[in-house]
Amino acid sequence: MTAASGRTGRPPLTEERKAEIRLEIARAAVGLFVAQGVTATTGEQIGQAVGVxxxxxxxxxxxxxxxxxxxxxxxxxxxxxxxxxxxxGEPLQEVFDRGLMADGAPGRDQGHATVGALVRLTRTEPGLRAVWLQTYDEAEPAFTRALAERAGLPADDPRPVIEAAMLNAALRAAVEHHAWHGTEGHGTDTAPDAEATRAELEAALRTALEVAARGIS
Known part of the structure; x- marks a missing residue:
């Protein structure tokens, strides 16, 4: 009687590794989009840049x-x-300084200049614009749930829904304004300074938070 043969081949990828691969593909794609345009970029080229x-x-x-x-x-x-x-009682800007602007926070390693270049492409590339707007559509319910939990309100209460919509729109407007009007968006021949780009984006986000927290006057 022979023992049943075990499963052979590569072990399944962990969710963490899958997320890493997705991010590697994303970085390769944006690099190609910026260098040669979306239309000229193929899936084969994106895969080759990552080694898949x-x-x-x-x-x-x-x-x-x-x-x-x-x-x-x-x-x-x-x-x-x-x-x-x-x-x-805590200012909203301090929440973001503590949770998002600190070194090591999620998303801080993506490169502000890279994301800025990508956002600029959304002005002329409808496919990228659709992905950009979809991202914020999907973010709004997450913000709503977080604000409702914080306030102890039911999920169907209109107040956190409205607050989330205001915050979401303010953040998107700030990132777009920075990408289209900031130093890195002026088309200079020299590469943008990473620290200057970071400071400009964070200033834009803080302005957005101030406006959102203040509401419509």
Whole structure:
């Protein structure tokens, strides 16, 4: 009687490794999009830049434009978690300074210049624009749940829904304004200074938070 043969081949990928691969693909895709445009970029080229097959790229993403989604959404869960930890009486800007602006926070390693270049492409690339807007559509319910939990309100209460919509729109407007009008968006021949780019984006986000917290005057 022979023993049943065990399973052979590579072990299944962990969720952490899958997330790493998705991020590697995203970085390769945006690099190619910026260098040669979306139309000229193929799934094969994206895969080659990462060292995987085009089939692997399509296993993780339904289209080449959707490959950049991890870069767009890297900070969404971190923002929601910061909102849950927002102490009553604490300025909203301090929550973001503590949870998102600190070194090592989720999304801080994505490269502000890279994301800025990607956001600028959304002005002329409808496919990327759709992914960009979808990211914020998906973020709003997460923000709503976090604000409702913080306030002890039911999920169907309109107040956290409205607050989340205001915050979501303010953050998106700030990132777009920074990408389109900041130093890195002026088309200079020299590469943007990483620290200057970071400071400009954080200033834009703080302005957005101040406006959102103040409401409509």
């Amino acid at each position: 097959s085009a089939r692997t790229v399509w296993r993780y993403f339904p289209s080449k434009e959707s490959c950049v989604q991890p870069l767009f959404s890297a900070g969404i869960s971190a923002i929601a978690e910061s909102l849950r930890r927002w102490r009553h």
